[in-house]
Amino acid sequence: MADPLNDVSIDDPPAEEAADDSERPSSLIETPAAVEEPPEEPDAPAAVEETPPPAAPEPPPVAVAAPAPAPAASTVTTIPLSNTPKPVAAPMPVAAPVSVSLQDTPLVAAIMSATSFEGLQAALQPVQDWKLVGELNDAISRAKTYVSGNDRDLLCAWGVMQYNDIMIKQQRILVLSRTAFYRVAWSAKTQRVDHYHKTELKKLRVLEKTANGLKAYLTEQDGNKSVAGLVKGLWNSGKPKDEFEHSREYFANELTSGPSPDVVIDVMAAALHKAAALAGVNPVPGILTTADRKNLLADRKEQARL
Numbered sequence: 001m002a003d004p005l006n007d008v009s010i011d012d013p014p015a016e017e018a019a020d021d022s023e024r025p026s027s028l029i030e031t032p033a034a035v036e037e038p039p040e041e042p043d044a045p046a047a048v049e050e051t052p053p054p055a056a057p058e059p060p061p062v063a064v065a066a067p068a069p070a071p072a073a074s075t076v077t078t079i080p081l082s083n084t085p086k087p088v089a090a091p092m093p094v095a096a097p098v099s100v101s102l103q104d105t106p107l108v109a110a111i112m113s114a115t116s117f118e119g120l121q122a123a124l125q126p127v128q129d130w131k132l133v134g135e136l137n138d139a140i141s142r143a144k145t146y147v148s149g150n151d152r153d154l155l156c157a158w159g160v161m162q163y164n165d166i167m168i169k170q171q172r173i174l175v176l177s178r179t180a181f182y183r184v185a186w187s188a189k190t191q192r193v194d195h196y197h198k199t200e201l202k203k204l205r206v207l208e209k210t211a212n213g214l215k216a217y218l219t220e221q222d223g224n225k226s227v228a229g230l231v232k233g234l235w236n237s238g239k240p241k242d243e244f245e246h247s248r249e250y251f252a253n254e255l256t257s258g259p260s261p262d263v264v265i266d267v268m269a270a271a272l273h274k275a276a277a278l279a280g281v282n283p284v285p286g287i288l289t290t291a292d293r294k295n296l297l298a299d300r301k302e303q304a305r306l
Helices: 002-011 015-023 027-043 059-065 069-083 106-112 117-123 125-129 136-147 227-235 261-278 290-305
Strands: 154-163 169-177 180-187 192-200 204-209 214-218 246-252 255-257 286-289
Touching (some): 106 117, 106 261, 117 154, 117 261, 125 154, 136 169, 136 192, 169 261, 204 261, 214 261, 246 261, 286 290
Antiparallel strands (some): 169 180
């Protein structure tokens, strides 16, 4: 028994432990052996030494429980996110329907059947012979010359009236090209073009025939909003947006030689629609009446309610 005790004392660095071992039998010999075993155990499960306290085994279940609620939390967060852009994601037709309300005249039929810009320009040729009151004929000629400095692909022009943002009636010349239409301000006092505003055809969404004019709905606001438009925007701020948000209405000038104003409106609507289609605008802006628009919105509201 003395030799094994001496061997143990040699392995253990402190001499005091050897003295203690000499006083005790072999129970302490097994204790250092058990002390040497832990170094082998950490190699396999290093966490076993850290887990002896009861707190260590608890975190794994807590960690496992944490990922479990994570998906539930993600689904909860997507609910408000989906609710927030819901107006944008609300179902909306790719284009308003083309109404059959256009008058069945040879000019309108020729415009709607054009298959190229050359064909459209030829169909619009009779418009060049229309005559307006007084200096407006010269205004159309000057406006086309003015715009052609930046856009040579002009198709047609009309004399129109519009209301500005403070509801003042203004004379304008509407010039149509292959890619845009121009709202040209003509000064009767100076007999010259004052300025113009360009709207690309790709921004045109819907054409609406109103009681006396033509309303063009765009993807963005054209000029300043009227007071009524601002009030309407505030009132409808929480409602879903649709293609009838931004608009400007045009009224045809009386002609001394040519068709009635309602036919002029039909020609303008057909020409804008066909030019946008030939320019590759997608979706092609539809043509409808005010009654068509109201019925369309009522149907959408009913579908949303269901």
